[in-house]
Amino acid sequence: xxxPRRRHTLLxxxxxxxxxxxxxxxxxxPGAYAIYLSFMKQKAxxxxxxxxxxxxxxxxxxxxxxxxxxxEFWHSIGRMLLVAVIGVPATIGFSTLFALCLDAKRxxxxxxxxxxxxxxxxxxxxxxxxxxxFMYLPATSPIGGDTINYFGSHTVFFAVANVAxxxxxxxxxxxxxxxxxxxxxxxxxxxxxxxxSELQIALRIKLPLLAPTLTLVxxxxxxxxxxxxxxxxxxxxxxxxxxxTWVPLMRVYTDAFxxxxxxxxxxxxxxxxxxxVAATVAANTVLRxxxxxxxx
Amino acid sequence: xxxxxxxxxxxxxxxxxxxGPGRNAGGRTNWVPTVILLIGAVYCVLPVVWIVxxxxxxxxxxxxxAPFAPSFHGGFFSNLRALFSYDHGIFIxxxxxxxxxxxxxxxLSTIVCGCAGYALGKYRFSGSVWLFRLIVAxxxxxQIMLAIPQFLLLAKLGMTNNYAAVILPQLVSPFxxxxxxxxxxxxxxxxxxEAARVDGASExxxxxxxxxxxxxxxxxxxxxxxxxxIWNNFLLPFVMLNRDQLFPLTEGLYGLLIITGGQAAQYxxxxxxxxxxxVPLAAVFLLxxxxxxxxxxxxxxxx
Numbered sequence: 001x002x003x004p005r006r007r008h009t010l011l012x013x014x015x016x017x018x019x020x021x022x023x024x025x026x027x028x029x030p031g032a033y034a035i036y037l038s039f040m041k042q043k044a045x046x047x048x049x050x051x052x053x054x055x056x057x058x059x060x061x062x063x064x065x066x067x068x069x070x071x072e073f074w075h076s077i078g079r080m081l082l083v084a085v086i087g088v089p090a091t092i093g094f095s096t097l098f099a100l101c102l103d104a105k106r107x108x109x110x111x112x113x114x115x116x117x118x119x120x121x122x123x124x125x126x127x128x129x130x131x132x133x134f135m136y137l138p139a140t141s142p143i144g145g146d147t148i149n150y151f152g153s154h155t156v157f158f159a160v161a162n163v164a165x166x167x168x169x170x171x172x173x174x175x176x177x178x179x180x181x182x183x184x185x186x187x188x189x190x191x192x193x194x195x196x197s198e199l200q201i202a203l204r205i206k207l208p209l210l211a212p213t214l215t216l217v218x219x220x221x222x223x224x225x226x227x228x229x230x231x232x233x234x235x236x237x238x239x240x241x242x243x244x245t246w247v248p249l250m251r252v253y254t255d256a257f258x259x260x261x262x263x264x265x266x267x268x269x270x271x272x273x274x275x276x277v278a279a280t281v282a283a284n285t286v287l288r289x290x291x292x293x294x295x296x
Numbered sequence: 297x298x299x300x301x302x303x304x305x306x307x308x309x310x311x312x313x314x315x316g317p318g319r320n321a322g323g324r325t326n327w328v329p330t331v332i333l334l335i336g337a338v339y340c341v342l343p344v345v346w347i348v349x350x351x352x353x354x355x356x357x358x359x360x361x362a363p364f365a366p367s368f369h370g371g372f373f374s375n376l377r378a379l380f381s382y383d384h385g386i387f388i389x390x391x392x393x394x395x396x397x398x399x400x401x402x403x404l405s406t407i408v409c410g411c412a413g414y415a416l417g418k419y420r421f422s423g424s425v426w427l428f429r430l431i432v433a434x435x436x437x438x439q440i441m442l443a444i445p446q447f448l449l450l451a452k453l454g455m456t457n458n459y460a461a462v463i464l465p466q467l468v469s470p471f472x473x474x475x476x477x478x479x480x481x482x483x484x485x486x487x488x489x490e491a492a493r494v495d496g497a498s499e500x501x502x503x504x505x506x507x508x509x510x511x512x513x514x515x516x517x518x519x520x521x522x523x524x525x526i527w528n529n530f531l532l533p534f535v536m537l538n539r540d541q542l543f544p545l546t547e548g549l550y551g552l553l554i555i556t557g558g559q560a561a562q563y564x565x566x567x568x569x570x571x572x573x574x575v576p577l578a579a580v581f582l583l584x585x586x587x588x589x590x591x592x593x594x595x596x597x598x599x
Contacts, residue, residue, distance in 0.1 A: 011499040012418075016412050019408050019412035027468065030446040033452070037448060100329070101333045108326075120344075121581075122574070123344070123574055124546050125530060126547075127570050127573055134563070169336075169340065229440065229530065234553070249531070272441055273442075
């Protein structure tokens with residue numbers, strides 16, 4: 001694209017000022033401040049009885065060592081990964097399946113189904129969790145909560161993943177479906193003339209062409225999974241199966257606000273951001289490679 | 297991500313739900329996909345249907361009657377009364393707060409991101425490419441993880457516990473800026489701007505009356521994405537606020553659950569609260585769903 005003719009104008013710079021200022025204030029500065037805090041620690045007050053105000057001193061890598069050496073921190077990461085391993089493939093798999101069904105020929109009740117599956121996206125995560133919490137609770141469950149223990153040591157991971165899947169299924173489905181509608185129809189007609197069945201067209205032609213979109217929604221789902229916080233936090237009051245440090249963000253929250261150790265919280269929080277960015281970049285790269293190969 | 301322009305331009309033509317011509321023309325119903333979709337629909341709607349039914353029950357009925365049998369003994373209205381009179385009607389306050397956060401935040405965010413996207417999409421100036429790369433990189437940075445550092449910094453400055461503490465951190469969305477940038481590139485044509493320039497329009501005038509108008513579909517999408525994002529955000533208000541007068545609905549309902557968590561006798565308040573918080577949003581959502589363009593999201597990042 002040809003760059004617009006240069007002219008002496010400061011409009012673009014002016015238009016960018018609010019975004020840049022807010023970005024510096026609420027993304028860069030907090031990040032930098034968290035890094036700074038992560039290298040500090042509170043030293044108990046001096047004086048004869050330790051009554052002077054406590055001072056903040058340089059701690060080196062102490063907080064990071066503590067976070068790395070903390071088994072519970074790794075357990076929380078493990079639980080988060082477990083929920084992701086259940087939830088992400090389920091989200092992508094089912095939303096792709098539904099999108100392909102919407103796109104299939106002579107499917108009935110398309111409008112109703114699309115709307116119904118999209119509906120949960122309008123329900124806030126916390127409210128969705130409350131909703132499912134009642135579905136799981138033995139006392140109120142309409143889906144056999146008195147015979148199935150939804151908060152067992154294994155089932156709880158499915159219970160949490162289910163809430164997350166329920167909330168994002170429809171959004172992913174619509175994204176995939178829209179991209180499906182953008183594909184050239186001639187291809188499908190040609191395949192049909194060659195005698196390909198509806199199923200073959202879906203699996204051999206539509207699915208490979210969807211690869212870039214599937215990459216996108218997978219990366220988004222992964223990012224979502226790494227930020228898991230609402231669902232376990234909201235379910236915590238109704239079950240003992242979820243601890244206050246169940247997933248990493250809950251762990252960071254507990255460090256910073258319950259144990260009042262903002263320094264360790266900052267270290268864990270920074271560590272988590274680094275891990276997340278690394279995981280996202282890695283996932284993106286891998287999925288892009290897969291997508292490229294399948295395009296050939 | 298840089299080759300996305302063509303993707304948007306192409307995808308921009310189809311609307312979210314637009315069915316192709318004659319897609320169901322003739323022939324018998326294709327049962328397999330129809331049934332699969334209906335199962336999906338039941339899974340998605342079932343909890344909502346249950347909450348509607350459960351909210352008609354009194355507390356004792358909740359535990360004693362069949363789960364999907366509604367009650368007509370006036371339980372619904374007494375539940376509503378209990379909800380709205382709870383703690384001097386604080387529930388209404390929470391609802392108003394949610395609207396303030398979501399509408400205010402999404403409006404300001406759309407303006408901020410739309411301006412930035414237009415500037416990056418339609419102008420080249422020193423540092424613009426570098427700035428755009430930084431924004432693309434920031435898309436990968438999970439905003440929610442910054443909530444606690446944001447709190448620590450704002451607390452240090454004594455700026456927590458007010459509306460601004462919840463709204464300001466959510467105004468810049470790298471993804472929204474990215475979306476606006478590529479949409480501006482694809483839809484605001486250079487020839488049109490050039491013609492306006494020849495006619496003597498100022499750069500500002502062109503932005504306000506041509507650029508902003510042509511970018512409207514992207515702006516509506518950004519508004520709705522941000523609206524839902526802010527409405528659903530739990531962690532940020534959770535850390536920023538400790539006065540329940542400032543809580544959004546989600547925080548308030550969570551607080552209600554904590555308070556009533558121990559005593560099943562209070563479940564009906566939470567249940568009817570959940571219902572009341574779903575209905576308006578679902579209604580707005582269903583009304584607006586034809587206007588908002590999920591295709592921009594899928595086209596926007598098509599590699």
